[in-house]
Amino acid sequence: MTRGRIAVLGAGKMGGALIAGLLRSGHTADDLLATTQEPERAEELRSRHGVEVVSNLEAARAAATVVLAVKPQDMGTLLEEVGTALAPGALVVSVAAGLPTSWLEGRLPAGTPVVRVMPNTPVLVDEGMSAVSAGSHATSEHLAYVEELLAPVGRVLRVPEYQLDAVTALSGSGPAYFFYMCEAMIEAGLLLGLPRSVAHELVVQTAVGSARMLREAGESPVALREAVTSPAGTTIAAIRELENHRVRAALLSALEAARDRSKELAAGTA
Numbered sequence: 432m433t434r435g436r437i438a439v440l441g442a443g444k445m446g447g448a449l450i451a452g453l454l455r456s457g458h459t460a461d462d463l464l465a466t467t468q469e470p471e472r473a474e475e476l477r478s479r480h481g482v483e484v485v486s487n488l489e490a491a492r493a494a495a496t497v498v499l500a501v502k503p504q505d506m507g508t509l510l511e512e513v514g515t516a517l518a519p520g521a522l523v524v525s526v527a528a529g530l531p532t533s534w535l536e537g538r539l540p541a542g543t544p545v546v547r548v549m550p551n552t553p554v555l556v557d558e559g560m561s562a563v564s565a566g567s568h569a570t571s572e573h574l575a576y577v578e579e580l581l582a583p584v585g586r587v588l589r590v591p592e593y594q595l596d597a598v599t600a601l602s603g604s605g606p607a608y609f610f611y612m613c614e615a616m617i618e619a620g621l622l623l624g625l626p627r628s629v630a631h632e633l634v635v636q637t638a639v640g641s642a643r644m645l646r647e648a649g650e651s652p653v654a655l656r657e658a659v660t661s662p663a664g665t666t667i668a669a670i671r672e673l674e675n676h677r678v679r680a681a682l683l684s685a686l687e688a689a690r691d692r693s694k695e696l697a698a699g700t701a
């Protein structure tokens with residue numbers, strides 16, 4: 432399905448990653464428009480991607496699909512500015528954490544189709560995980576169109592909207608947890624006397640290999656971990672320390688906190 436121009440309002444880290452992905456998947460710079468409040472970012476979007484950077488109003492008027500990629504805290508101001516300028520029939524796609532489609536619909540002209548997406552930064556390497564939910568005026572064609580836009584940059588899952596706060600905690604924020612763990616493992620490598628470059632390479636390749644096994648081996652993480660854990664060996668000595676330090680419980684609490692923060696953003700208490 433082709434729908435005309437796509438405008439990304441707030442083309443920062445996530446919006447910029449989506450623009451780069453759309454260009455890799457065959458959209459031309461002429462198909463796209465971007466907005467940002469940062470002059471250096473605007474220059475980067477022009478020079479690196481050849482994308483036209485315009486005002487929010489110009490972008491909203493010209494686009495058939497308007498992607499909202501500002502921070503949740505900036506969304507109210509943005510919608511006050513562009514809400515009434517949208518082209519008739521325009522589809523609105525929000526990637527903002529927390530904000531429900533009903534919240535967005537309440538600030539847009541009656542009947543505006545809205546699709547909410549929770550992507551993650553691995554869209555930059557075409558390994559993103561995006562979950563999508565339709566607002567009350569979005570049709571299955573709108574959802575299919577958004578899925579088609581996102582498919583080249585990773586996997587896409589349709590979920591009921593009530594699950595999106597949990598999705599945000601798991602896969603939206605998820606890359607940060609993996610990077611955090613890699614950071615800590617590299618530091619541990621230094622503690623054990625390895626040069627930083629060696630520790631970095633060992634950790635990165637171990638992360639990539641483990642991720643591929645998770646996807647390709649068709650086995651549960653438990654089975655894969657058990658296969659590494661020899662009786663009275665090194666791995667079990669490390670696992671005991673992880674359990675002593677309640678790392679599993681910390682992860683459960685961390686993801687609950689992320690889910691709760693997503694709900695708070697929705698309540699506008701940010």
Ligand SMILES: NC(=O)C1=CN([C@@H]2O[C@H](COP(=O)(O)OP(=O)(O)OC[C@H]3O[C@@H](n4cnc5c(N)ncnc54)[C@H](O)[C@@H]3O)[C@@H](O)[C@H]2O)C=CC1
Pocket residue numbers: 440441442443444445446466467468469472487500501502503505508509526527528549550551552603604
């Ligand atoms: N960074 C991530 O990993 C993910 C972010 N998101 C969502 O994406 C959205 C953006 O997050 P980031 O890209 O990390 O933030 P960011 O700060 O990198 O990007 C936001 C951009 O919006 C621009 N902006 C702010 N107000 C504006 C306005 N009124 N008009 C035009 N541009 C405006 C800023 O100049 C900036 O370029 C958030 O709503 C976040 O919840 C969703 C999934 C993952």
Ligand SMILES: O=C(O)[C@@H]1CCC=N1
Pocket residue numbers: 528599603604
């Ligand atoms: O930290 C955040 O709020 C955003 C949403 C998901 C990932 N980053």
